[in-house]
Amino acid sequence: MSKLVRVLNVGRLEYDKCLKIQQHFLAQNLSQPDSNTLILVEHEPVYTIGLRKQTYPDEYLEKLKNLGAQVKKTDRGGLITFHGPGQLVAYPLLNLKNFKPSLRWYVSRLEETVIDLCQVNFDLKAYRMCSTGYTGVWCNDAKIAAIGIYAKRLVTYHGLSLNCDVDLKWFSNIVPCGITDKSVSSLSKIMNKKLGIKQIEPMLLNSFSRVFDCDLEIENEEQVQNLVNKLAG
């Protein structure tokens, strides 16, 4: 029997509100093992920091807030990154016991989802860089997708972010993911045409379903809105 993942496209939603929704499904997955859910979201401008918070002094974070973005400390893996309009963020809340009980496998599948998307839709060669610290998906030596996750008893949360037509200037204020010698790009920049979230969403779902070998059940808009109001209102 194929695994089923329920898809919730919450649209544009502020980081903290979406985190509440994630935490709800994380808890559900811990108590009811087959509650796999995939959240798709576009955040308001926010810089997020991972578990190694001590890397970033408070004065530095204040400066980022003055640029018009929120700054959030999280418990996910990875260092600092940016989320905002024009970037598709995907939070798979999966119980890895339904898939493969390996974080290393899971992170590589997230990378593969984006690599598959680029290949199938744009004939674009995106790739992973296997050395430590270079996780994510790259194209033409620039990073197009970032990954940072947390697993509680093999139930995942946080996830990946894919640059569609995000304003890349937001990234120039940070050292994204702690990588000093590479740049950040987007699908639009690489393909030299506007590729917005709405166009990329179905492609991501398609690739996700293929790479994770699962069926997707898309929740309708009304149900999603009710859920958002209930959990994050």
Add this chain to the structure above:
Amino acid sequence: MSLIFRSNRLFTLGVQLAKSNLIPNKQFSISHRLAQLKFTNQHEWVKVNGNIGTIGITDYAQDKLGEVVYLELPEVGAEFEQSSQFATLESVKAVSECYIPVSGKVVEVNEPLKDNPSTVNSSPLEEGWLAKVELTNPAEIDKLMDQNQYEEFLKSDDH
């Protein structure tokens, strides 16, 4: 109470081994028995020596995690109930929790590991130990898996 518990074990063990003729030195066999290695189904191990348990993650766990780049170890003096989260490991872009195999009070953590977190990968059962605890409920050890049981567990579909 723990002295009585230990001396019962010594007596039983001594009799068994004397009968088996396998290990003539009773002293060695007793310390061997006391320094036992046990495993949980969350892939942590505990090596018990007297009332101190040394804790880490198994080779299987480190392989499934990937290279550890950062870890958060508990404070010395912190107390934990069995199976609660006591440490956090970050492997490449993924943070996961470690659950304590036995209830106890932390008496030592592996400080050098903070500068060389990948030791958890290269030596998960030796130099990559995470913390040592003073056991608050030694009977918990008996319910954990021994090496053979753990290896069988890994072969099963449930891990």
